[in-house]
Amino acid sequence: xxxxxxxxxxxxxxxxxxxxxxxxxxxxxxxxxxxxxxxxxxxxxxxxxxxxxxxxxxxxxxxxxxxxxxxxxxxxxxxxxxxxxxxxxxxxxxxxxxxxxxxxxxxxxxxxxxxxxxxxxxxxxxxxxxxxxxxxxxxxxxxxxxxxxxxxxxxxxxxxxxxxxxxxxxxxxxxxxxxxxxxxxxxxxxxxxxxxxxxxxxxxxxxxxxxxxxxxxxxxxxxxxxxxxxxxxxxxxxxxxxxxxxxxxxxxxxxxxxxxxxxxxxxxxxxxxxxxxxxxxxxxxxxxxxxxxxxxxxxxxxxxxxxxxxxxxxxxxxxxxxxxxxxxxxxxxxxxxxxxxxxxxxxxxxxxxxxxxxxxxxxxxxxxxxxxxxxxxxxxxxxxxxxxxxxxxxxxxxxxxxxxxxxxxxxxxxxxxxxxxxxxxxxxxxxxxxxxxxxxxxxxxxxxxxxxxxxxxxxxxxx
Numbered sequence: 001x002x003x004x005x006x007x008x009x010x011x012x013x014x015x016x017x018x019x020x021x022x023x024x025x026x027x028x029x030x031x032x033x034x035x036x037x038x039x040x041x042x043x044x045x046x047x048x049x050x051x052x053x054x055x056x057x058x059x060x061x062x063x064x065x066x067x068x069x070x071x072x073x074x075x076x077x078x079x080x081x082x083x084x085x086x087x088x089x090x091x092x093x094x095x096x097x098x099x100x101x102x103x104x105x106x107x108x109x110x111x112x113x114x115x116x117x118x119x120x121x122x123x124x125x126x127x128x129x130x131x132x133x134x135x136x137x138x139x140x141x142x143x144x145x146x147x148x149x150x151x152x153x154x155x156x157x158x159x160x161x162x163x164x165x166x167x168x169x170x171x172x173x174x175x176x177x178x179x180x181x182x183x184x185x186x187x188x189x190x191x192x193x194x195x196x197x198x199x200x201x202x203x204x205x206x207x208x209x210x211x212x213x214x215x216x217x218x219x220x221x222x223x224x225x226x227x228x229x230x231x232x233x234x235x236x237x238x239x240x241x242x243x244x245x246x247x248x249x250x251x252x253x254x255x256x257x258x259x260x261x262x263x264x265x266x267x268x269x270x271x272x273x274x275x276x277x278x279x280x281x282x283x284x285x286x287x288x289x290x291x292x293x294x295x296x297x298x299x300x301x302x303x304x305x306x307x308x309x310x311x312x313x314x315x316x317x318x319x320x321x322x323x324x325x326x327x328x329x330x331x332x333x334x335x336x337x338x339x340x341x342x343x344x345x346x347x348x349x350x351x352x353x354x355x356x357x358x359x360x361x362x363x364x365x366x367x368x369x370x371x372x373x374x375x376x377x378x379x380x381x382x383x384x385x386x387x388x389x390x391x392x393x394x395x396x397x398x399x400x401x402x403x404x405x406x407x408x409x410x411x412x413x414x415x416x417x418x419x420x421x422x423x424x425x426x427x428x429x430x431x432x433x434x435x436x437x438x439x440x441x442x443x444x445x446x447x448x449x450x451x452x453x454x455x456x457x458x459x460x461x462x463x
Contacts, residue, residue: 004030006333007123007137009115009277012040013047013319014310015143016099018326023106025334030135031108032115032125034144038099041145041311043092045165047319050185051350052091053171054192056084063195063352064414067389079196084171116278120303139333142292142301142308143326144277146270146317149289153240154266160247161264164189174198174263178251180238181268182209184349189265191225191352200230201259203251205237205268212347214361214410216396221355221412224392233257241266272312282306289314297341299329307333321345344427348417353393356420359408359427362398371401375457379413382452383444390414395449397423397436399457404432415446422450433458 005027008015015031016038022029035044042048058064060083062075076083103110113127123140125133148163150156158166164185175198179190182204194200202225210218226232236255241264243249249264272290279285279292283303286292292308294301299309309325311317324341331338349355365372379385379393393413400407409423426435436454441447 001122001134001136002030003136004028004109004138006030006139006141006330007032007115007135008141008143009123010034010040010143010145010310010312011038011099011110012042012143012145012310013322014326014329015040015141016102016326017323018141018143018307018309018330019108020102020106021327021330022334023108025330025336027334029106029108030137031103031110032123033110033112034114036112036128037096038103038110039092039096040143041165042319042322043095043099045168046145048091048095049088049168050164050188050192052088053084053168054188054350054352056087057192057195058352061196065389067391079173081170081172084173088168088171114276116276117282118278120282121305138305140282140306141326141329141333142274142277142306142312143310143322144273144312146290146311147273148267149269149271150266154238154264155241155243156266157243160243160249160262161241161266164265164267164270167265172263174261176261177201177263177265178203178249178259178261179265179267180204180251181266182206182232182234183267183269184210185270186265186267187349187351189267190230194225194228194230195352199261201233201261202230203233203236203238203253203259205235207235209234210349210355212361213349213355213357214396214408215363217355217357217394217410217412220392220394221351221353224353231259233259270311270317274312297328298332299325300332305333316347318347320348342428344424346417346420346424348420350417353413354416355410355412356416357408357410358420358424359406360398361408361410362396365398365407370407372398372407373401373457373461374398375453375455377449377452377456379446379449382446382448384446384448387444388414388446393446395419395453397450397453397457399433399454399461401462404434404461406431406433406435411449413446419446419449422447433461 006022008031011033060076062073113125236253252258274290291314307329310322346358375397377395379390396410398407
């Protein structure tokens with residue numbers, strides 16, 4: 001039986017970062033990936049494909065230029081499935097090639113197959129040809145990610161009723177789309193197809209969505225979606241989904257309303273891909289959504305030599321945080337001391353328009369009883385915004401009245417996921433309002449919105 005210092009199950013962001021970190025410490029590492037090629041959900045069905053699709057749609061639809069040339073402006077009049085998949089194939093091939101080279105360069109062994117525990121340290125790998133290989137790991141990291149939640153009453157067929165994995169496998173532009181689930185994934189796909197002028201109805205059982213985002217940002221975001229014709233149905237769960245002989249799908253809600261669409265994307269939650277891991281053989285259990293509990297500082301499970309990281313442990317389920325979790329787990333597993341993690345990290349939602357946030361939102365600041373002031377900047381207030389033809393987009397900043405320290409930054413609009421890092425740096429360095437007032441930003445840039453928002457807050461701050 002081959003023995004390894006670390007066996008990593010899954011090659012997504014958490015798994016790959018843990019494997020490379022362990023290899024750089026001189027450890028013998030094996031990565032097991034259920035797909036034919038490495039990359040995990042992130043590369044093959046999740047992060048990279050959805051963001052590539054978004055970029056393709058924004059380019060081909062002429063979305064970014066409509067502020068100047070009008071809503072009827074198009075780069076390509078008819079956008080079809082082939083247009084969407086062309087760029088996707090090239091991007092995914094490049095991502096996989098980079099990962100394969102990274103594993104090879106660090107002398108990390110990779111095996112394609114499904115892994116299951118047969119003991120506390122023993123893992124059996126079933127390869128595509130049916131053969132099995134038993135391996136021993138002194139330490140194991142579970143980084144298998146998640147799979148879409150598929151309720152029994154939804155007739156998935158891969159064509160008209162799909163989930164967030166199968167949508168990538170056969171990209172098409174439907175005549176109409178119903179999206180069930182207003183989480184990050186549902187919001188992203190709903191707005192991407194809306195940008196192609198596909199009629200979209202968004203259904204969310206709860207009365208609110210994206211509750212971790214500042215409500216003022218969500219209010220602005222919701223107004224923009226409705227303004228461009230998206231129908232949003234909140235507060236009523238799905239009662240039934242029926243597909244007629246012609247392929248059209250009727251989604252009936254608990255309040256009696258129904259939505260008829262050519263395609264239904266069911267994106268209401270994901271579950272940990274742990275069902276076939278044989279966790280009972282190593283002493284681990286999962287919650288009702290297949291997630292594994294860990295120590296949030298070390299990512300150690302209840303079995304000391306087994307770690308878990310990435311989406312399989314739940315919130316925040318971001319590729320960026322998953323990478324860091326994998327690195328921390330590998331360092332802890334092999335006794336490498338780590339500095340304290342930064343207090344703040346950003347969230348990015350690649351909707352159209354983007355949303356990004358870091359630090360406390362206004363709801364949290366109020367709940368903590370902190371005296372605060374708010375500064376708002378609209379992208380149309382910047383020269384760069386005029387140059388780009390932006391009619392929407394905003395930045396919201398919160399500052400402490402007592403210390404003048406920055407408490408949070410929340411952005412909706414073009415480039416939000418890039419702009420947020422300025423706020424992230426200032427937050428982690430305990431910076432104040434004065435940083436934005438006194439420093440010079442490149443002109444013309446959208447980053448000038450930081451100075452505009454800071455001055456807006458300064459006008460109402462106690463002098």
